[in-house]
Amino acid sequence: MADGKGRMAYGSDDTPESERSERAISHQANDESLGNGIMVPIHYHLMLSAVLFTIGALGVLLRRNTIVIFMSVELMLNAVNLSFVALARQWGSMDGQLIVFFVMAVAAAEAAVGLAIILMVFRNRETVNADELNLMRW
């Protein structure tokens, strides 16, 4: 495992987050085993991931159709997957990539269960609107 390599770049700990990541990347660029193509800086990936995650979270909070809410949740999970892949590259470890496999499997199982529940609700209530599902309050 090339696990330790990325970590070596982290000398002291009181440098700001952004600087530290940059150093980790420059360190990697010299590392033959990790390829030497053009690299998109890790911040870009993490930013994109954070933006996607936020869009997903806002979708859950703002949308009213339960299927759309569920789609937003899936977006959140996939945003996290993007983070994992980018960070796995940064650390030069396989862990992050393996995690993505597990998250994908979990998301698929979640989709199966979730859609079944939504379908069941629709059969009995003829609606999937979150606002109309208010049998229980307080």
Place this chain on the structure above:
Amino acid sequence: MILPEVNWAAVMPSVILTVVGITVLCWELWMKEQDRKYLAWLSLAGVAGAALFSYTLWGRNESAFNGMLALDAYALFFNLIICLATGMTVLMSRHYVENNELPAGEYYALLLFAAVGMMLMAAATDLIVIFLGLETMSMAVYVLTGIRRQNVKANEAALKYFLLGAFASGFFLYGVALVYGVTGSVKLGEVATYISTHFSDGAGSPMLLAGMVLLIVGFGFKVAAAPFHAWAPDVYEGAPTTITAFMAVGVKAAAFASFVRVFLLSFGALHGQWEAILWALAVLTMIVGNLTALVQDNIKRMLAYSSIAHAGYLLVAMVAGGELGGAALMYYLVAYGLMNLGAFAIVVAVGKKGEPNEEFNDYAGLGFRYPGLAMMMTIFMLSLTGIPPLVGFTGKFYVFSAAVKAGYIWLAVIGVLNSVVSAYYYIRVVVTMYMQEGEKQVEPLSTRPALATAIVAATVGTIMVGVLPAKPMALARHSFASLQKPAQTASSTPKKDQAATSTPTATAPSKTPHH
């Protein structure tokens, strides 16, 4: 060969439950209608087998699967709590499933699969295994919540639980990603090492702290801590009562197991950062839970808010930390499990098919017509309030004294005040049973021996563990201490050495936390 380091003992209880679960699922397809009851007995046997196996493993302190799982007294203690919760739920369900015409095979199989997820969570020392355990548990419980497919309340409960649960999983996972990003590992031990070497001042970095907060959100949701508790009352009300009991005890125990393991083990060096957050969460959870429980008219909903309040007490123990706080938390989970399972079992007993009888009014006059049932319900309610000598009192005593010893005087004061408030709604049940007139008929317990067994067992446990707290508490202390001991890997240490190192502890469990 790059064989992973396999340690079957660590997963054996889960494997037993998985195999039994799959057998139950498949057996139902070929069995005759009237043989369905054997499914309950088979599940119970599986749970007993898993508990027994966990018991025989006692005293071992190893890590398994390349440090993804731990086989320590802490995990085994929680295995026993989980087996207690699952076993009692099976007993309660035996007639409930039949009377409500639930699909028995799926029901018991999902129950066992959920228990597997819980055990994984309790034993996991790797954030990803925790996530997998969490999802295994949650997915099974989502389905169980909505297993009464024609019931609109159950539908709604399942949908709410599922959507909010998946939402919280997203937060949890993002927290894992950020922690991985900073420390380069998802193994709790390596995260701890990284944090203690790089952030020895206890300040952390923004990314690490953000990850930690997201993990708190994820766990906070699963243990139903305010302000992440909004799902709990609806879900507890809509789910079948047996499953409500299972959720209130099992899910909470498993979530706390890994909550504590992650925060005390991995983020121990950042204690100063998260204790303030958990302090606030604990206070908010206690207050919200208790105040809202006051105005409920539905017993299940009242017990739901009460379980939120109890999550608050458990958080107090967690904030107190240290060996005392940790042991108090584990003891309290046993106490909470016993009295809550008992209370829900009574709710199951009072309910009938098509007539849930979950309102306070339905309990009126129960004390005269069914003195035994009412007396046991009284014991559970008094114990939940924290009246000595019952187990609820001892549990609260340990929790609050741990908080005081750790210097959190105010937390303890707020907790005690909340307990006083909680007396109102618990005693209200007793008052309704003994001082109001009512006509409700209850199907005699003699026709439901399994349920009766569960209720009596919970009663005996509530009294015994409360009167004789020393043994269980010593057990909890020993289990919690194993959390901080560095675990040996199974392959690197010969078996003999382990036996030698664990001799002082091997004699300790003369009595398991459940009976």
Place this chain on the structure above:
Amino acid sequence: MTQYIPILIAVVLCGLLATLMTSASRLLGPSKHTPVKDEPFECGNPSSGSAWGRFSVKFYLAAILFIVFDVEVVFLYPWARIFRQLGFFGFIEMLVFIGILTVGLVYIIKKGALEAV
């Protein structure tokens, strides 16, 4: 950068070839429109209904079962990658994994979830 030049050449060549072929057929071939020819191609059958119609929810079950089994296959890839190093142990492990999936499949079939309704 230099290692990408062959790819660039391939992309340009493919583009040119495709443009050449389509424009040649347009320029040289006769162009006749009939109502039958303008219909979307549906395996030679006369097309029926709009493509945007609603589907019965029954298909949902088949689709979702497919997704679950499909995604499980993702775990075969890392396993296949180091199959030789894992040896017999890995083989047995994967048999157990596939075995559990098969039990799931048997359960689904026995429950009648795959019957055409």
